[in-house]
Amino acid sequence: MNEQALKAKAIIENYSGPELRIMEVCGTHTHEIFRMGIRSILPENVNLISGPGCPVCVTPVGFIDEALMLALEKNVTICTFGDLVRVPGSETSLAGARSQGARVQVVYSPLDAYELARDNPDEQVCFLAVGFETTTPAACIAVDKARENGVDNFTLLTANKTMVNAYRALKGSADAFLYPGHVNAITGTSACEKLAEEGIYGVVAGFTASELLTAIAVTITRLTEGKPFFENCYPRVVTREGSVKGMRLMEKVMEPCDAEWRGLGVIPDSGLRLNDEYRNFDARFRFDIPEIRGKGNPACRCGDVLQGKCRPSDCPLFGKVCTPQHAVGSCMVSNEGTCSAYYQYDFILQQARQQAAQK
Amino acid sequence: MDNVVTLAHGAGGRQTSELIDKVFGRYFANPDLTADDAAVLDVDKGRMAVSTDGFIVSPYEFPGGNIGKLSICGTVNDISCMGARPKYLTCSFVIEEGFPMDKLEEIAASMAATAKEVGVEIVAGDTKVAGKGQVDGLFITTTGIGEMLPEANTSGAFAKPGDAIIVTRDIGRHGCTILLARNDFAIDADVTSDCAPLWEAVESMLDASKDIHVIRDATRGGVGTVLYEIAGQSNVGIRLDQEKIPVDPAVKGVCGMLGLEPLYLACEGALVVVVPKDDVPAVLDALHRGKYTSNAAVIGEVVDDMPGSVMMRTEIGSETLLSQPAGELLPRIC
Numbered sequence: 001m002n003e004q005a006l007k008a009k010a011i012i013e014n015y016s017g018p019e020l021r022i023m024e025v026c027g028t029h030t031h032e033i034f035r036m037g038i039r040s041i042l043p044e045n046v047n048l049i050s051g052p053g054c055p056v057c058v059t060p061v062g063f064i065d066e067a068l069m070l071a072l073e074k075n076v077t078i079c080t081f082g083d084l085v086r087v088p089g090s091e092t093s094l095a096g097a098r099s100q101g102a103r104v105q106v107v108y109s110p111l112d113a114y115e116l117a118r119d120n121p122d123e124q125v126c127f128l129a130v131g132f133e134t135t136t137p138a139a140c141i142a143v144d145k146a147r148e149n150g151v152d153n154f155t156l157l158t159a160n161k162t163m164v165n166a167y168r169a170l171k172g173s174a175d176a177f178l179y180p181g182h183v184n185a186i187t188g189t190s191a192c193e194k195l196a197e198e199g200i201y202g203v204v205a206g207f208t209a210s211e212l213l214t215a216i217a218v219t220i221t222r223l224t225e226g227k228p229f230f231e232n233c234y235p236r237v238v239t240r241e242g243s244v245k246g247m248r249l250m251e252k253v254m255e256p257c258d259a260e261w262r263g264l265g266v267i268p269d270s271g272l273r274l275n276d277e278y279r280n281f282d283a284r285f286r287f288d289i290p291e292i293r294g295k296g297n298p299a300c301r302c303g304d305v306l307q308g309k310c311r312p313s314d315c316p317l318f319g320k321v322c323t324p325q326h327a328v329g330s331c332m333v334s335n336e337g338t339c340s341a342y343y344q345y346d347f348i349l350q351q352a353r354q355q356a357a358q359k
Numbered sequence: 360m361d362n363v364v365t366l367a368h369g370a371g372g373r374q375t376s377e378l379i380d381k382v383f384g385r386y387f388a389n390p391d392l393t394a395d396d397a398a399v400l401d402v403d404k405g406r407m408a409v410s411t412d413g414f415i416v417s418p419y420e421f422p423g424g425n426i427g428k429l430s431i432c433g434t435v436n437d438i439s440c441m442g443a444r445p446k447y448l449t450c451s452f453v454i455e456e457g458f459p460m461d462k463l464e465e466i467a468a469s470m471a472a473t474a475k476e477v478g479v480e481i482v483a484g485d486t487k488v489a490g491k492g493q494v495d496g497l498f499i500t501t502t503g504i505g506e507m508l509p510e511a512n513t514s515g516a517f518a519k520p521g522d523a524i525i526v527t528r529d530i531g532r533h534g535c536t537i538l539l540a541r542n543d544f545a546i547d548a549d550v551t552s553d554c555a556p557l558w559e560a561v562e563s564m565l566d567a568s569k570d571i572h573v574i575r576d577a578t579r580g581g582v583g584t585v586l587y588e589i590a591g592q593s594n595v596g597i598r599l600d601q602e603k604i605p606v607d608p609a610v611k612g613v614c615g616m617l618g619l620e621p622l623y624l625a626c627e628g629a630l631v632v633v634v635p636k637d638d639v640p641a642v643l644d645a646l647h648r649g650k651y652t653s654n655a656a657v658i659g660e661v662v663d664d665m666p667g668s669v670m671m672r673t674e675i676g677s678e679t680l681l682s683q684p685a686g687e688l689l690p691r692i693c
Binding site for chain 2: 001005009028031034035036037038040041108109112207209210213335336344345348349352353355356359
């Protein structure tokens with residue numbers, strides 16, 4: 001451990017002030033915090049809450065239903081990142097649709113989907129565009145290429161989200177945020193600076209153990225000082241301007257819209273959709289998809305988990321019917337989901353401890 | 360000879376003989392290689408180890424090796440892990456129609472070179488050709504026979520609390536190499552496969568210690584999977600020290616980008632070894648002198664609490680459970 005990490009660890013371990021609620025927004029943070037065992041060194045009065053920063057987790061049930069309609073009724077080939085395949089819709093998942101004969105293809109990048117469309121002109125190919133500012137530019141590149149090269153059988157089903165208004169919606173859920181470093185690498189930091197003026201505080205955090213410890217220590221110190229704050233604790237990657245190229249690309253292809261977040265409901269101006277110039281590549285427009293209200297499992301508490309209102313273990317399904325192998329809720333499906341992280345690290349460990357104690 | 364493999368090469372007629380003579384016979388030549396229906400071999404007294412393994416790696420060439428070298432190393436290493444000196448191999452090829460003949464020769468040549476390095480003879484083989492699209496390039500199955508060293512007695516069930524856990528080199532190279540070679544992620548990194556025959560390493564360890572408890576080849580599933588298997592078979596707990604696990608910086612970088620755990624990436628030239636603590640200096644000393652094991656390291660210990668679990672002391676000094684991967688690991692890596 002380097003000197004900075006040691007110093008940060010000491011600040012965290014020695015904190016003895018009032019209770020603090022710090023929300024790590026990003027799914028990768030949640031996962032790394034568990035993997036590094038950071039929770040186990042926190043004093044009792046520092047609470048890390050996992051927020052809605054896993055794109056798969058916040059995708060509403062209705063979106064899966066739309067994808068299912070495209071696949072099963074409109075004869076469209078669905079290209080998607082792997083995690084989404086297992087997320088349950090109202091009736092089934094894309095994996096279920098695939099077993100009924102739908103064409104569902106896992107890709108690593110939106111460009112793979114574009115290439116599939118280009119090479120199979122007789123097939124309609126739709127990419128499920130989920131994700132935050134980190135992944136949205138790649139979807140924009142794919143659709144821009146399709147327009148430029150006349151690949152008219154390519155579409156996006158968009159559920160892209162932007163973070164800033166989600167922080168506003170979550171204002172009361174935490175005392176401060178650990179902002180997702182990869183998102184700020186694209187967006188820069190000016191929006192977060194503005195949030196500080198509105199009473200929403202946080203620091204941009206990186207992903208190594210040392211960077212995470214530093215970000216938490218800085219948050220504790222600044223909260224203790226009691227003044228408004230924003231700090232970039234990931235200057236290695238995040239600049240004030242962010243990625244000008246990435247932002248321009250998103251502005252060229254997409255426009256802001258209201259978006260539904262699983263658990264949080266509709267947040268104004270927190271989503272992106274294709275703008276008028278690219279409307280033809282919008283799957284909802286091309287295939288005339290009606291508005292769908294999805295129905296999730298009523299016992300599933302993913303929504304509360306995503307707002308930090310409860311821990312995964314408070315959900316009646318967690319670890320019983322809902323496990324990474326048979327996920328009911330989206331937070332258990334994605335490797336970055338809060339429930340999945342709690343299950344892999346915490347639940348299994350508790351079980352092993354119990355078994356060891358019985359012996 | 361044709362410059363691609365055709366269905367006729369697998370039909371059993373003149374072209375088949377030609378292929379066998381000009382490619383396999385030429386590279387694999389040794390006194391025991393049979394031209395008859397089966398090889399007839401001298402048998403020594405004592406015990407034998409036998410193992411078989413199929414290889415379907417995609418792509419069939421990758422930095423640090425190809426499917427041919429891999430097919431020798433994989434089986435040789437499985438036999439070696441039991442403490443058996445690899446003596447004989449058989450190999451069976453299923454080749455896709457249209458496969459380039461020069462590539463087939465390259466593959467046969469690297470099989471021959473690897474076999475020679477180990478001192479193992481290829482004594483029998485089979486060639487089939489499948490129609491275009493029925494096989495992806497070529498698949499190879501090898502079977503190996505080894506002569507057990509009389510004193511060797513290793514098993515995944517023999518780990519005891521207090522033992523040390525050694526890996527014989529930096530981990531995760533093969534899995535990382537294949538991942539990059541497929542180019543699905545468009546990441547450039549300088550990583551080569553660790554694919555290597557490890558009999559010499561095993562022999563030197565068995566020479567250095569008469570009390571080696573476990574030797575395991577950390578192929579599919581990587582070191583993490585092997586450790587969970589040992590913890591289960593031996594009904595012990597395992598405690599790792601994250602900072603002591605050797606990982607190449609480039610492999611670490613790729614894992615960081617893709618959110619992968621190096622402990623779960625496949626190795627093709629790394630062993631997990633469990634030995635009593637007192638024997639560690641002698642075993643490490645022997646490994647450090649070996650060609651493929653110069654950065655061998657102790658990465659943890661066997662404990663009696665938490666049987667069946669692998670715990671990890673992280674770089675920040677906390678203790679976590681090594682989580683087990685759910686879902687699909689990378690397919691077709693070996």
